[in-house]
Amino acid sequence: MKLLFIHSDFIEYEVKEKAIKTPEETDKKTDRFEEALTVFTAVEKIDEKSSKHAVTQAIEEITKIAEQLNVKNIMLYPYAHLSSDLASPKKAQEILIEIEYELKQKNYNVKRSPFGWYKAFKISCKGHPLSELSREIIPVGEETDSLKKERKLSSYWNILTQDGQLHDVGKFNFKGHENLKIFSYYEKEKSRAEKQEPAHVTLMKKLEIADYEPASDGGNMRFYPKGRLIKKLIERYVTQRVVEYGGLEVETPIMYDMEHPTLSKYLQRFPARQYQIESDKRNFFLRFAACFGQFLMAHDSTISYKDLPLKMYELTKYSFRREQSGELTGLRRLRAFTMPDVHAFTADLDMAMDEFKIRFDLSLSVLDKIGIENSDIEMALRTTKDFYEKNKEFILFLVKKLGKSILVEMWNERIFYFVLKFEFNFVDMSNKASALSTDQIDIENGERYDIKFTDKYGKTKHPLILHCSPSGAIERVIYALLEKEAIKMSKGLKPILPLWLSPTQIRLIPVGDEFIKDCVKFEQDINNHEYYKIRIDIDDREESVSKKIRDAEKEWIPIIIVVGEKEINKNTFLPRFRNDKIGDNSKEYKIKDLQKLVLDDIKNYPNESLPLSIYLSKRPKFKG
């Protein structure tokens, strides 16, 4: 911002004509101010970045000079010609209004000439040495920013190899660790090598999984029937695994009172990040994780050391985070998302670390069974130097369990509420990394929320709390699955979803209308048992067999079976398996064989019925 100060006997102006398309509305065509400090002001591009700070610094300068000259009258006069690098008119006007307001708060008499007009003006300069001054303001980042920078500076990035050696990220030889390299640089240097459209966005639309909803806020998605099926299956699977692990499933509200004593303290640290809603006279925020409800529940519970570790689980639908609009992408980063969140209340650090190991395994296994394998993820570990030194063995144990080198970020002192945190990150088609599973040891919130348990000596203590999402947000899991297939496609391989997640598992293609009834019978025969329905549909449209095959392939159908006279007579089928992991393309199968083949593959997963009509002729198109 450029400021030109004139200590004047008077300043007067007259509005002439528009200088920009949409000038500030004004009904005052002329004005005059006696004994005023006139401040000609040009707001510059650079002020837009941190306008708050620009305003604060401008106020500082103006009041300093006003005090020196002992004037109470200030005329703010927008004057574009002081700079060749102007801010947008809108922003400039906002900043000027802000300055006007702040000066008035400080009991100055302030007038401001309207923005965006050519004006005639007369000014009488007093002519003493201090009567003409100019200042330039370059806004400096806010305190929190510099604090954060300091934090970044005081953290060390290393690669921890399986032999227990720490290597400087800059010097580490990443040969054979390509994804870890991409991930490490993404985290550390924020370098994003490639510029591509997110592959999964195209796929999620093409496969009728999910889509943007223009009528909602950004980052709130719609899910079509096939997408809903996939999402529901993953939700059910993760829940099943957490319950087997011992998670007690609960349900808690999605909105909380902003004035609640425990929550408000926590909230004030992150004021701009929530959706807020009003109900009568109270203000509520939408939860951004399951912590609140579970902690409040734990606060009101009577817990004995015998109950520990106590594991509480909720699949939040949804968690809300008002991410910056520029940060939203497809299913990767949302404002409303489905988050499995399992907390464990533990007695002490030993118990916390034991539990941490169990949940580490759980996370690894959940991702793997969903279809995100060890080779698809890179691990990051964040901790303090102190914790690392004292628990080297423990950390190395985790690294060996994973079976490959990891990225370690270490702080000199504890900055966040946790002492240890791991993340499994997925690196996508555009070399962007996103966290999936995570767990952390929280040593603050047990006390903050006043959660208590009684130890065996009858003493009341606060538990240490582990926060874990074994899979990460469900939407993000789908994103990872789609990106993984996109990477395969770029290598010339056929994309496919895991069989248990495929909306259609077997597509039957009758060669003519007369075989539709045989297809129906096929479906009945293969699903002639209680416990598990295979998702089979029938392409009964009036199209050529080639066309139907092509459409089935474009839909990534894992098993395609053409049904005609030969099959019916011989009662065997020659399925087209999408890849050789599912079945043998050269082999003929009986219905029983096919049934076994599919059931063996999917028996440990949740089961849902076909999300659409069994007949393709009776399906609407949700998306081209």
Add this chain to the structure above:
RNA sequence: GCCGUCGUAGCUUAGUUGGUGGAGCAGCUGAUUCGUAAUCAGCAGGUCGAGGGUUCAAAUCCCUCCGACGGCUCCA
């Protein structure tokens, strides 16, 4: 949120220096009854993202807004 690019039918897209928007796929109708990645013909489908402005005339030029994407920032 900031900077930049983009926005034409459900989808993919053509549209020269401003002069009444074309196509393919999908949909509908009809013909075809078909053996492993697209059978043929016809019909219908558009406030050219929204609003404002310049002009005799705007999808095209200008402004504002919305959305998507890329980068920055952010990611408790």
